[in-house]
Structures are given as C-alpha cells and as structure tokens.
Amino acid sequence: MLETLGTAVLLVGCGAKKTQESKKDSQPKSEKVHKKQASSSSSSSSSLASSTAKEESKDVNESGIDDTGFKKTPFPSQMQGTWYGWDKYSNAIKTVTFADNKWITGGTEPQTLFAYDGSARTASDQAAFNDPSSQQMDANKQNKWAAFAKMSFDKSPISQNGQAVEIVNLRGWYQSAGDGSYYYITTVNINGQPTQVLTEASGAGIWVNMHYYHSKTLAESQKDAGIETDVNQDEDYSDGEDSDDSEDYDDSEDYDDEDTGEEQNNYQDNEDYDEESDEY
Numbered sequence: 001m002l003e004t005l006g007t008a009v010l011l012v013g014c015g016a017k018k019t020q021e022s023k024k025d026s027q028p029k030s031e032k033v034h035k036k037q038a039s040s041s042s043s044s045s046s047s048l049a050s051s052t053a054k055e056e057s058k059d060v061n062e063s064g065i066d067d068t069g070f071k072k073t074p075f076p077s078q079m080q081g082t083w084y085g086w087d088k089y090s091n092a093i094k095t096v097t098f099a100d101n102k103w104i105t106g107g108t109e110p111q112t113l114f115a116y117d118g119s120a121r122t123a124s125d126q127a128a129f130n131d132p133s134s135q136q137m138d139a140n141k142q143n144k145w146a147a148f149a150k151m152s153f154d155k156s157p158i159s160q161n162g163q164a165v166e167i168v169n170l171r172g173w174y175q176s177a178g179d180g181s182y183y184y185i186t187t188v189n190i191n192g193q194p195t196q197v198l199t200e201a202s203g204a205g206i207w208v209n210m211h212y213y214h215s216k217t218l219a220e221s222q223k224d225a226g227i228e229t230d231v232n233q234d235e236d237y238s239d240g241e242d243s244d245d246s247e248d249y250d251d252s253e254d255y256d257d258e259d260t261g262e263e264q265n266n267y268q269d270n271e272d273y274d275e276e277s278d279e280y
C-alpha cells in the first residue's frame with residue numbers, strides 16, 4: 001500500500017513538473033504575440049500620424065499650389081467672415097467673404113482667390129513678374145492667387161476719429177498696371193448703434209465702389225447711404241486750408257504700399273463706380 005502511494009505521489013510530482021515546463025514553453029510564444037501586436041499597433045499609429053500630417057499639410061495650402069518660398073497672408077481678424085452689400089448695378093445683394101487667406105466674391109461672377117504677400121516671391125516668380133514677356137508665368141498662380149498688401153491711411157476723408165485707417169489692397173498675382181481692389185473697415189452710427197462697415201474701393205484715389213455689412217437686412221436698408229470716409233471720383237476734397245489734405249488723389253501718391261515696392265498684374269479695377277453721398 002505504501003509502495004503504491006509513493007508511486008502515485010511520484011507520478012503527481014512528475015505531472016506537475018511537466019505542467020510547469022509546458023507553461024514555461026508557452027510563455028515565450030505569448031510574449032512574441034504581444035510584441036507582434038505592439039509592433040503592429042505602433043506601425044498603425046505611425047501610419048495614422050503620417051496620414052494626419054499629410055491632411056493637415058493639405059489644409060494649410062487650400063489653393064492646391066506648391067507655395068514653398070511664398071508667404072500665405074491671412075486677412076485681418078476684423079475682416080474675417082461674410083459681408084453683405086447692395087450692388088446697384090445688378091440691383092441685388094452681393095457678398096464678399098474673407099476666410100483665413102481666402103477672398104471669396106459673390107455676385108454674378110463669383111470667384112475664390114488666395115492671398116499671398118506680393119513682396120515675397122521666389123527668384124523665378126519675381127523674374128516672371130518683372131518681365132512677363134520673357135518669362136513663363138504660372139497659370140495656376142495667375143488664376144488662383146491675389147497679391148496682398150496692407151497700409152495705414154489717414155488722408156482726408158479716409159480717417160476714423162482722426163486716426164489712420166488700415167486698408168488692404170488686393171491685386172492679381174502678376175498685375176503690373178492698375179490699382180486693384182481696396183477694402184477697409186470704419187465704424188459708423190446706424191439707428192443709434194455703432195456699426196462696422198466694410199468699404200470696397202478701387203482706382204488711384206481709392207474711390208468708393210460699395211459698402212458691406214454683417215447682415216442682409218442692413219445691406220438693403222443702407223443701400224443708398226454713403227459714409228463720411230467715402231471718396232467719390234467726381235468730387236473735390238480740397239478745403240483750401242490744409243495743403244497736406246487738399247491735394248488731389250493721383251498716381252504720383254504712393255498707394256502701392258511701401259511693403260511691396262511693386263505693382264501686381266491681372267486683376268482689373270472698376271474705376272467707374274460712383275457711390276451716392278447721402279449721410280446716415
């Protein structure tokens with residue numbers, strides 16, 4: 001009986017040893033599986049991060065054109081968003097939207113352009129700008145980009161409570177003649193409330209084209225109104241007292257923004273607009 005019991009214990013001991021060895025043998029396999037899973041997970045994360053980076057890079061330059069060597073220029077924060085104006089020529093509401101560096105004009109011929117600093121160009125692009133007859137202009141930039149410049153202007157009547165007004169000038173990317181489009185914001189009193197008004201202007205004298213507001217209702221109600229900062233092409237702003245402010249607007253004035261030092265090409269200005277001068 002004792003011999004039988006001893007044999008049984010011995011067998012149990014051997015069985016336990018085999019089980020432990022079996023566990024030891026299976027443990028490295030389990031570790032390998034975990035390592036494989038970790039490696040696979042790391043690879044997936046890396047792939048996802050790379051894909052996200054590519055998407056972010058794509059979002060940064062929505063124009064779809066390689067802008068290496070150029071300077072994307074967002075519009076001023078107070079201009080951002082959609083504005084509504086009354087176009088007296090089409091007798092309808094017209095919109096203009098500034099979104100980051102996008103300039104989106106509505107109306108009968110809607111267009112989206114991307115603003116880049118007109119003074120920051122690659123050598124080849126600068127050569128094409130300087131002498132378009134001998135250099136190949138980039139058709140994509142010509143059709144999709146606008147040359148951005150900004151200046152502070154305090155020449156009467158464009159001023160706000162005696163302070164300079166910030167004016168954005170936009171021209172075609174290769175525009176070398178004409179003055180392009182101007183946009184600036186002033187605050188006026190409408191129905192007893194201080195209200196921001198976006199003025200669109202053009203020409204050598206920054207002549208007013210139309211006004212934009214934050215709502216369609218205001219655009220419709222103010223469609224025949226003018227504001228004190230308007231410069232109308234057919235009016236004389238000489239007051240005979242201040243020689244600095246009494247000079248006529250002409251091409252000899254530096255309206256091209258000293259930051260650019262050059263004119264751009266390919267966005268035609270609309271100099272024939274005349275805004276009525278009714279006061280609010």
